[in-house]
Amino acid sequence: MNIPNCPVGVFDSGIGGLTVVKELQKFLPNENIVYFGDTARLPYGSKSKRLVTKYSLENTIFLNSKNVKIVVIACNTASAASADFLKQFIKIPVIGVIEAGALLAAKYSKNKKVGVIGTKSTVKSRAYSKYINKLDPTIKVYEQSTPLLVHIVEENWINKNITKSILKEYIDPLIKLGIDTLILGCTHYPLLANSIKECTKSITLVDSSTAIATIVQNTLEGKKILSNRKTKGYTHIYLSDLTPEISIWMNDFLGENFIGKIKKYNSQLL
Amino acid sequence: MNIPNCPVGVFDSGIGGLTVVKELQKFLPNENIVYFGDTARLPYGSKSKRLVTKYSLENTIFLNSKNVKIVVIACNTASAASADFLKQFIKIPVIGVIEAGALLAAKYSKNKKVGVIGTKSTVKSRAYSKYINKLDPTIKVYEQSTPLLVHIVEENWINKNITKSILKEYIDPLIKLGIDTLILGCTHYPLLANSIKECTKSITLVDSSTAIATIVQNTLEGKKILSNRKTKGYTHIYLSDLTPEISIWMNDFLGENFIGKIKKYNSQLL
Numbered sequence: 428m429n430i431p432n433c434p435v436g437v438f439d440s441g442i443g444g445l446t447v448v449k450e451l452q453k454f455l456p457n458e459n460i461v462y463f464g465d466t467a468r469l470p471y472g473s474k475s476k477r478l479v480t481k482y483s484l485e486n487t488i489f490l491n492s493k494n495v496k497i498v499v500i501a502c503n504t505a506s507a508a509s510a511d512f513l514k515q516f517i518k519i520p521v522i523g524v525i526e527a528g529a530l531l532a533a534k535y536s537k538n539k540k541v542g543v544i545g546t547k548s549t550v551k552s553r554a555y556s557k558y559i560n561k562l563d564p565t566i567k568v569y570e571q572s573t574p575l576l577v578h579i580v581e582e583n584w585i586n587k588n589i590t591k592s593i594l595k596e597y598i599d600p601l602i603k604l605g606i607d608t609l610i611l612g613c614t615h616y617p618l619l620a621n622s623i624k625e626c627t628k629s630i631t632l633v634d635s636s637t638a639i640a641t642i643v644q645n646t647l648e649g650k651k652i653l654s655n656r657k658t659k660g661y662t663h664i665y666l667s668d669l670t671p672e673i674s675i676w677m678n679d680f681l682g683e684n685f686i687g688k689i690k691k692y693n694s695q696l697l
Numbered sequence: 698m699n700i701p702n703c704p705v706g707v708f709d710s711g712i713g714g715l716t717v718v719k720e721l722q723k724f725l726p727n728e729n730i731v732y733f734g735d736t737a738r739l740p741y742g743s744k745s746k747r748l749v750t751k752y753s754l755e756n757t758i759f760l761n762s763k764n765v766k767i768v769v770i771a772c773n774t775a776s777a778a779s780a781d782f783l784k785q786f787i788k789i790p791v792i793g794v795i796e797a798g799a800l801l802a803a804k805y806s807k808n809k810k811v812g813v814i815g816t817k818s819t820v821k822s823r824a825y826s827k828y829i830n831k832l833d834p835t836i837k838v839y840e841q842s843t844p845l846l847v848h849i850v851e852e853n854w855i856n857k858n859i860t861k862s863i864l865k866e867y868i869d870p871l872i873k874l875g876i877d878t879l880i881l882g883c884t885h886y887p888l889l890a891n892s893i894k895e896c897t898k899s900i901t902l903v904d905s906s907t908a909i910a911t912i913v914q915n916t917l918e919g920k921k922i923l924s925n926r927k928t929k930g931y932t933h934i935y936l937s938d939l940t941p942e943i944s945i946w947m948n949d950f951l952g953e954n955f956i957g958k959i960k961k962y963n964s965q966l967l
Contacts, residue, residue: 467748468738473851478737478938547942578848581743589866592859668748672817 428494431652434459434660435643436495438486440471442673443614444501445680446636447524448662451499454640455653459660461493467667470577471504472546472613479548483509487517489665496652499643500524501636503612504546507554520646525549527642528610528635529558533566535631536608542601542630543570545612546577555610569604570612573597580615590622598626608633698764701922704729704930705913706765708756710741712943713884714771715950716906717794718932721769724910725923729930731763737937740847741774742816742883749818753779757787759935766922769913770794771906773882774816777824790916795819797912798880798905799828803836805901806878812871812900813840815882816847825880839874840882843867850885860892868896878903 435458437447442464451460463486465471471479483505487498498513498521500506506523513521532541532555543555550572559568575593584590601609610633611617617634624632647653654660666673705728707717712734721730733756735741741749753775757768768783770776770793780793802811802825813825820842829838845863854860871879880903881887887904894902917923924930936943 467744473940473942474737475938475940574852575845575848575854578845582844584845587866589859589862592862596857596859668745670743670745672743 430496431654432459432656433494433496433652434461434663435497435499436461436463436487436490436493437499437501438463438465438483438490438505439501439614440465440482440505441469442466442666442677442680445664445677446614446617447499447501447639448664450636450640451643452662454644455647455660457654457656457658457660459654460662461490461495462662462664463489464664464666466669466673470546471502471508472548472574472577474548476508476548476552479505479508480512483513484516487513491517491519493663495519497522497643497646499639501614501639503549503614503635507549507552510554520650522639522642522646524614524635524639525554525612526558527638528612528633529555529562530642531633531635531638532608532610533559533562535633536566538605538607539563539566540604540606540608541566541568542598542604542606542609543568543612544573544576544597544601544609544616545570547572547574549612555612569601569606571597571601576619577613577615580618585619585622590619591625594619594622594626598623602627602630606630610635700766701924702729702926703764703766703922704731704933705767705769706731706733706757706760706763707769707771708733708735708753708760708775709771709884710735710752710775711739712736712936712947712950715934715947716884716887716904717769717771717909718934720906720910721913722932724914725917725930727924727926727928727930729924730932731760731765732932732934733759734934734936736939736943740816741772741778742818742844742847744818746778746818746822749775749778750782753783757783761787761789763933765789767792767913767916769909771884771909773884773905774818777819777822780824790920792909792912792916794884794905794909795824795882796828797908798882798903799825799832800912801903801905801908802878802880803829803832805903806836808875808877809833809836810874810876810878811836811838812868812874812876812879813838813882814843814846814867814871814879814886815840817842817844819882825882839871839876841867841871846889847883847885850888855889855892860889861895864889864892864896868893872897872900876900880905
């Protein structure tokens with residue numbers, strides 16, 4: 428097999444990880460990408476570590492069947508629960524979105540006080556704290572679980588006044604602790620960035636998906652498996668469940684210029 | 698097999714359906730009960746009808762392996778998606794929570810205007826409208842999807858002021874339509890009943906779980922398979938995933954007087 432021309436694999440619990448796909452398309456336009464969104468079993472955030480690890484392994488087995496050369500875990504919860512296990516267990520390199528976010532936050536924070544908002548499971552794992560303190564043990568990391576936010580996004584209540592009240596309820600305690608940097612520790616949260624900015628004002632927001640493409644590039648370069656393709660790569664998107672709402676969201680999000688193909692249903696996995 | 702002494706099977710996407718179990722224990726104390734909560738794949742409300750039907754069938758196969766004599770679908774979404782199919786397809790009787798709620802609402806409404814709040818999938822199916830209009834075609838049924846409410850309950854924001862604002866956002870349009878009866882079309886919503894009452898005032902609230910026990914009793918009597926046991930029955934609870942949060946919730950909810958046994962993990966199914 429010609430490994431450099433194998434695709435980059437990305438998985439997420441749903442479709443939020445397509446933000447990572449967009450970044451990859453921008454940074455590495457010649458790479459093929461295979462995306463798997465586990466819409467049939469989402470969300471992962473309230474489920475046990477054991478179960479999320481099982482799902483992550485199954486998603487990885489699926490991507491492996493598409494001959495991917497690297498696995499990107501675009502889901503924060505899956506990254507927190509299973510990145511260490513997958514890195515140890517499988518041969519192909521594994522990149523988790525959490526390590527990317529941790530890297531950026533450690534770089535941006537000046538007063539060494541970083542806040543994290545994420546799902547219950549991500550926060551409970553303290554994965555952001557661990558990765559950040561591996562880079563700089565003097566940084567104080569404050570983590571706050573914000574489980575309603577995913578559903579606020581899915582309900583499309585993004586610009587409602589009530590959403591600002593919910594955000595204040597969650598974020599004010601972090602602001603009181605004096606953070607100067609806030610990690611949006613779930614792929615859905617960047618969609619709330621404008622409302623979050625109104626609550627956080629001068630605090631720097633970190634969107635992990637923007638950092639991950641650089642790490643993927645460095646890893647592929649380091650292993651000498653960057654694609655040598657001269658043309659644009661394809662993107663194949665697989666979902667374990669497809670509702671009309673998801674189709675509409677995807678068409679809006681991917682836009683007219685999307686070069687790729689959406690596979691409508693993948694049920695073999697389940 | 699001695700069918701009368703076989704257990705009553707109940708399934709739900711999660712643990713909300715334990716409200717139905719409590720009602721069954723009260724009405725039919727001598728029956729054994731086997732409950733399956735699909736906590737590994739919840740919630741069902743945003744998933745496709747096809748997938749929810751697949752999950753419901755798998756849950757029923759699991760209950761069947763425990764020799765249940767009747768299957769109660771305690772989940773509104775699963776009931777809307779799959780009750781008709783299961784009734785046609787399997788030999789043992791199937792009772793869906795929606796038919797129970799529809800029966801009560803048709804009985805209570807005087808001005809023949811009934812509101813329903815439920816998940817996207819339940820509302821989209823219009824299953825409540827169909828069942829109510831089968832009983833009385835002159836009743837007008839107004840359905841409103843309220844997807845955030847499940848998560849408000851799971852976040853334990855039950856008595857927050859913000860919750861009242863969210864409820865008003867959802868329920869005010871139904872009140873303006875002149876309903877005199879409101880079906881709480883999801884097993885989580887009765888936990889918000891106090892806050893909902895503040896928004897709805899004189900409107901009669903219908904909790905489907907309270908009606909289902911009577912229907913189960915009538916069905917078992919009709920088929921002459923009521924238990925002839927003289928002692929209290931057992932309750933076995935199976936969950937496809939168990940987190941510490943769920944354990945705490947279950948202990949609080951089931952209370953000290955719970956006669957039963959919680960099976961910690963059932964992964965064979967998945």
